[in-house]
Amino acid sequence: MRGHPADFGLLRQLWRFRSYGRAHLKVLLLGVGFRVAELVADLAQPWPLALVIDDVLRGGHSHGPLARLVSPLGGSPLAMLTAAAVAVLVITLASGTFDYLGDRVMNGAGERITAAIRADVFAHLQRLPMAFHDRQAVGELTSRISTDTDRIEDGLVDLFSTLLPGLLSIAGFAAVLVSVDWRLGLIAISCAPLVFVTASRYTRLTRQAARHQRAAEGRLAGYVAESLQGIRTVHAFGRHDLHDARFATDNTSALNAGLQSVELRARFTPLLEAATAVGTAVLLWAGGFGVLSNWWSVGLLVVVASYMRDMVKPMRSLSRLALTFTQGAASAERVAAILDQPLRPPAPPRPLPRRATGRIDLYEGSLDYGRGPVLHRLNLVVRPGERIMLLGPNGAGKTTVLALVAGLYSLTEGQLLLDGLPIAQLPRPWLRRQVAVVLQDTFLFSGTLTDNLRYARPEAGPEEIASAADAALVTQFAAELPDGLNTEIGDHGTGLSGGQRQRVGIARALLLDAPVVLLDEPTTGLDHTAEQLVIRALTRLVKDRTVIMTTHRPALGSLATRTVHMDGGALCGPAPGISLPSTT
Structure with missing residues (x-):
């Protein structure tokens, strides 16, 4: 599926700040490594259940990776049940540990990246000529340094903590599904295009809403700062009603923009669930028919269904990134507008006296x-x-x-x-x-x-x-x-x-x-x-x-x-x- 041209524009806006992530590249790659380890643990999670269903409850013989690992213990149901229970504990503990380490590393790097961006924007802003500041509201600039840099952080961190691991997860689940049974694998991954089409539609709808919301919030912050700076004048003339009315207008604009974003988010979740339900329904019918026809075991169907469920999770996360990246890109545009303002060119070096005469x-x-x-x-x-x-x-x-x-x-x-x-x-x-x-x-x-x-x-x-x-x-x-x-x-x-x-x-x-x-x-x-x-x-x-x-x-x-x-x-x-x- 070809991406909408503006979709790549979102990432381009965030990609502009890649130099801040480059300084923490080793830490970010370590976080990606923890995410990959978490993925491996997640891939192993359904196999203990398959072992219990096929080897313990049905008295058959499972050919999964866990069955091969526990085969030296003997084929008794009690041994298999014990091995499955221990495997569940070990796998869950490993998945939780790697999830914690990944979040800790990624979010820590994100905080440092945001602090660096915020420091550079503030330093650049202070050094811009007075002609620039004469045209800007103080509150609007404050909003760009605080709120917008936070949203850039969300976009950059999600790029490493959600986008890359999510793509790896989908690729990993799809590869394992096909390797377990190519027929069930193809059925399971057939819902992926439908999910991504839904997400693409959602991205286009939310992009403009996010820009309007950030602009409205910036205007509101600017007016609040202006009113508080002039609070003595407000009290002196008793014009609180005038400022209340102006605030209400700007606040309503910000509210409407926020409600539009909420509406789009609320509308998207049922659509995504419906797209996922289509694939799940097809898999259950075809998988159940295959079990009845003795094409594959019940345990294998459970594993494939679990993989499909787990594969849909990163799909949902990637789809929800549309909002994060859209808001991050809108904020990146606003921050970049400051950084793009030219500074006064540095003065050429020349010998100067310590003190001028004053002419x-x-x-x-x-x-x-x-x-x-x-x-x-x-x-x-x-x-x-x-x-x-x-x-x-x-x-x-x-x-x-x-x-x-x-x-x-x-x-x-x-x-x-x-x-x-x-x-x-x-x-x-x-x-x-x-x-x-x-x-x-x-x-x-x-x-x-x-x-x-x-x-x-x-x-x-x-x-x-x-x-x-x-x-x-x-x-x-x-x-x-x-x-x-x-x-x-x-x-x-x-x-x-x-x-x-x-x-x-x-x-x-x-x-x-x-x-x-x-x-x-x-x-x-x-x-x-x-x-x-x-x-x-x-x-x-x-x-x-x-x-x-x-x-x-x-x-x-x-x-x-x-x-x-x-x-x-x-x-x-x-x-x-x-x-x-x-x-x-």
């Missing part, structure tokens, strides 16, 4: 996020130690200039240089040590205050951390906390005021000790007292550094040595003359 040159700079240009042929020079304040209405492009200097985005056209070197071509680790950023709302991670300060420079020692905290006036409020700088804080700095979070952000920048500092409205939303404390800390931060800041607050503007007016992504008035330094 910034922006020449004919234009930027388009994909929704229209936000900068238009912008020219700007910031000399070392100069403190520039960008002024202009909202949407003028001020924050975009800071994002470009920080290396978060790349120009669509033009050049942006740091000390005469194109920022887009500089190694990211080096650039991060040259540019410190203090945002409008400093993001703090869960952990201690010390952890959040050390985030800027992990190798910083306790004395350096304490010095930065003292200079940024963090020590002033940390002294009142239960454990000082070792106090645990929640996500987003829960428990700290806006001004306190800003001072932690300034301490980070001080600890980094970068020659270039970017300030993006760092005092917005603060009361007068908090603003004065933050400006005191900023005064220490900007000393002897190149600074570009955006602000609407006169108090912060007093730190600037020059103002630059922007509107509509361009400078207001004639652009300053620029002498672009050589980049060679």
Whole structure:
């Protein structure tokens, strides 16, 4: 039977992640070996019963493999009965042991494979440019890293623990059936095509359902994450009903997709049972007729019927793999969509000073996020130690200039240089040590205050951390906390005021000790007292550094040595003359 073209596409999606299994190939092959040993034990299971029926109950003589093994014990019924009972115990124990070892080895490898995939996806995701993250929902990406990688694991593990052993089992049972009696063997395996036709039909039906279900679950996870991130706004405006309604819509979509998958699974089992029943009915009639005609013994018919029953089990397992592989392939597509996103090409090796002087040159700079240009042929020079304040209405492009200097985005056209070197071509680790950023709302991670300060420079020692905290006036409020700088804080700095979070952000920048500092409205939303404390800390931060800041607050503007007016992504008035330094 020729497979549907898309069936092979399912395995191709999972096969893409084969490199993760290659690292555990020896363990996976060991698991396959245990499955083969289990198959051998299963092949031996019906023969003790055949021995009892033919040699003990009917007083005949069995020609099965077990009869030949126990023939030295003599032909007495009691000896045969004892040998059959012992054989049942040994065979069952062996089958259970190999089943346990196979599951233990396969599932352990599957967990390690999933952990490796998840780690690579997370690492790749973190390093993708901001332009990618601007287009994605956080919850959707979280769903891909957690749920989708688990379903890839299910597909990859089932490939080794179910597909390969299942094919071996079917081949083994079929070969033994034909070797025992070719007529009964052909009758028994005649139901196989009917089972696989049913499974093929089931696969095509479930493929689209699985894709719809994963997409619906991803949207739901994305909306949940967005709502929880904005829970303060939800409470502030009392719009719980709005979020309930949106959640209900997405939840209903996920429910409908899940119910469609449940319906297909429920429909498939009776169809498979019916296909199996056809073969069983034919075997019983033909086998019973053969026994009545003395073509073969009752024990042999029992063995063949048992083999057929056991052969149908892997057929059912393989058929049910359609759902696992379909879900795994749908998840593999979603994970691969992340891994296929190109990273920023590595910067060519070049000798770089430990510390930049801080000169910034922006020449004919234009930027388009994909929704229209936000900068238009912008020219700007910031000399070392100069403190520039960008002024202009909202949407003028001020924050975009800071994002470009920080290396978060790349120009669509033009050049942006740091000390005469194109920022887009500089190694990211080096650039991060040259540019410190203090945002409008400093993001703090869960952990201690010390952890959040050390985030800027992990190798910083306790004395350096304490010095930065003292200079940024963090020590002033940390002294009142239960454990000082070792106090645990929640996500987003829960428990700290806006001004306190800003001072932690300034301490980070001080600890980094970068020659270039970017300030993006760092005092917005603060009361007068908090603003004065933050400006005191900023005064220490900007000393002897190149600074570009955006602000609407006169108090912060007093730190600037020059103002630059922007509107509509361009400078207001004639652009300053620029002498672009050589980049060679």
